[in-house]
Amino acid sequence: MDAFAYTPDLHCESHPLRHLAERFGTPTYIYSRATLEGHYDRLAAAFAELHPLICFSVKSCPNIHIGRILAERGSGMDVVSGGELHRALLAGTPPERIVYAGVGKTQTEIDAALRARIAYFNIESEPEFETIASIARRLNIRTRGALRINPDVDPRTHAYTSTGKRDSKFGVDIGRAVRFFETYGRDDFLKLDALHLHIGSPVYEVAPYIDAIQKALALIDKLAARHFTVSTLDLGGGFGADYETARSPLAADYAAAIVPLLRDRAAKGLKVILEPGRSIAANAGVLLTRVLYVKDGWGAGPDGAPVPKKFIICDAGMNTLLRPALYSAFHFVWPVAPGPNFIPERRAQAQSMPGLERCDVVGPICESSDFLAKDRFLPPMKQGDLLAVFTAGAYGMSMASTYNSHGLPAEVLVEGASTRLIRRRQAIADLVAPEQF
Ligand SMILES: Cc1ncc(COP(=O)(O)O)c(C=O)c1O
DSSP states (O other): OOSEEESSSEEETTEEHHHHHHHHOSSEEEEEHHHHHHHHHHHHHHTGGGOOEEEEEGGGSOOHHHHHHHHHTTOEEEEOSHHHHHHHHHTTOOGGGEEEOOTTOOHHHHHHHHHHTOSEEEEOSHHHHHHHHHHHHHHTOOEEEEEEEEOOOOOOSOGGGBOSSTTSSSSEEGGGHHHHHHHHTTOSSEEEEEEEOOOBSSBOOSHHHHHHHHHHHHHHHHHHHTTOOOOEEEOOOOBOOOSSSSOSOOHHHHHHHHHHHHHHHHHTTOEEEEOOSHHHHGGGEEEEEEEEEEEEEEEEOTTSOEEEEEEEEESOOTTTOOHHHHHOOOOOEEESSOOGGGOOSSTGGGGSOTTOEEEEEEOSSSSTTOEEEEEEEEOOOOTTOEEEEOSOSSSSGGGOOOGGGOOOOEEEEEETTEEEEEEOOOOHHHHHGGGOO
């Protein structure tokens, strides 16, 4: 499902990652255009019967060059801030393909989105509706709103990325939705004619989507009985990416569950919006990092007894890729040049090959949560070796920070025969510039 392959050392499309490290340095995010486009196309094909507007979720991979590739393919954008709106517009996204979610839109951001003439505000609360409507009236700009409903569905994912349960801050309790339409559904400037859902991310089962969509459809009927027309249903994002091995359903599996629920309604004119991020971008990127030091340490064996382990200290850490520290997320990590005995056929096999060493792959940050992988078995590593952290194209660079005053990494795009720097490495001078008046 991606264009990163060992032939015999790791290549992105036809480019050895070793060469990319020499040319662009490390740590660097490397993206494959073919993989990005392939995932977008598979998703679009799987849902084609619904003719959805696919709005790529900018937060997953905000680089404007990535956005431009998708916008050229017909994608819209899902944004959650003025910064993301700006990026979506710079990427060339037509404003009528931009939807804007998020519980904390500021007046300045709302103003900018109204002036840009975006398609939908995904509305997260009553006071937010009133704020957007009043700014729209003042600017004399008519716009449209989708009520983000909280369907009280358990997506069975990490608590921090679960967004559709009753106790979540997102959306409006579905039990309050009819009242919401009765209060606000006749506004002239903010026309409320859509529903929005986003239940969590990543969601590895189709059942929570079925549950949430059925609740939304029942609500649409209830609203219709009260003469409120819902013309658009935005299903949000959350489709999984293959971090491990074949754990996640494919786009076609999600579509097989979702399309039959919406087929008839779509045929009668219901417009469907999807907001995928991770399922398009995650496997299109790896994080390339160099080993700074290897040192001996101790871990705990299955019986709790101390066992020797290596700390592989890299130039990338939680500042570069936060997901392991924040969510205990799994990313497959493997050397770029593992040697002939260590080229696994499948990722799962990589943990059981003879000659491997128990390792923690860690970064330079002064926190014990600063790790990329814990208690993994890797071929013997040495100073200067390169490691690839896979499935890092989504929520990788977008969550990177300058903690401990390390500059942000570079981003490189591989496009067939050519490669291009799509974001230069942040220099120390860039870091301190805003403090030097
Ligand atoms: C409103 C909304 N839409 C879409 C997404 C994208 O989710 P994913 O990248 O899992 O597809 C998110 C992610 O948090 C979100 O909050």
